[in-house]
Amino acid sequence: MKIAVVAPKVPKNVKELTKDRVIYAVDAAVSDLIRNEIKIDIAIGDFDSLKDKRILNDLKCIKLPKDKDISDTNYAIRHAYEHSDNVILVGGLEGKRVDHLIANLLLFEKYNNLVIYNEHNIIKRLEFGEYIIKKEGFKYLSIFPLLNTKITLTGTTYPLYDETLFEYDTLGLSNEIKYESASLTIHKGVILLIQSKEK
Incomplete structure (x- = not known):
């Protein structure tokens, strides 16, 4: 099984990057994927940045507490690796929070074969x-x-x-x-x- 963890900010070419993969949507990425008519297999997060939470009603969700010692993206990656050794992270490289960017790059220390994609980069x-x-x-x-x-x-x-x-x-x-x-x-x-x- 191949898994794509999709995190905000979702790149424009998300459909191409997630093709033929099981899709884990992290927090606000849920609305972006629905807008792009991409099937979500699991939605993961505390969903604090998701504006319309009603869209979760028809999805399989792992609801995380707001106060926790792990980011939503980190949890989703960990959960993905419990089910597959072929995991990519799509997004998670842009936005206002540089601390989240660095946290996502530090995932490589634990998950050696992880690949991170956005519209302009492969890491x-x-x-x-x-x-x-x-x-x-x-x-x-x-x-x-x-x-x-x-x-x-x-x-x-x-x-x-x-x-x-x-x-x-x-x-x-x-x-x-x-x-x-x-x-x-x-x-x-x-x-x-x-x-x-x-x-």
Whole structure:
């Protein structure tokens, strides 16, 4: 079973990103998904930011208390991983609350294979190994080391060869994939890989 956890702010291409997946809608994402005529399998949250709570009447819901030590999105991700090891988070990268953005990025510490999508970005955590990074419309590529990391990166505007990136170094910011794909080898360490596009 493949699960998409959809969190506010819901991207415009949500229908494409959630295709063929079981859908968990987090809090106010419920109304956005209904507006886009996307079937919701489970609605999760305290629903404090959902304006019209009557729309929950016809949905399977997991109602969370307002006072809790876990965010609605974090709970939904945890619940999803209890039922599948193929989970993506759609949304959760925009809005006024930067603290929620950071909390969502910290999910990678526990859920190593999680992938986060919105309309303009794909974010994933990668460890030791060799990877082909397909462009597929995402021109920009950024690498952020979560530990001291050694990588080789080719097929980009700024290639790197056996380059050591120290923890939280920004050297890997805003590279560009030159052709259809780039090659990445992580010799040691852990990174966040972000593929981005502006349009």
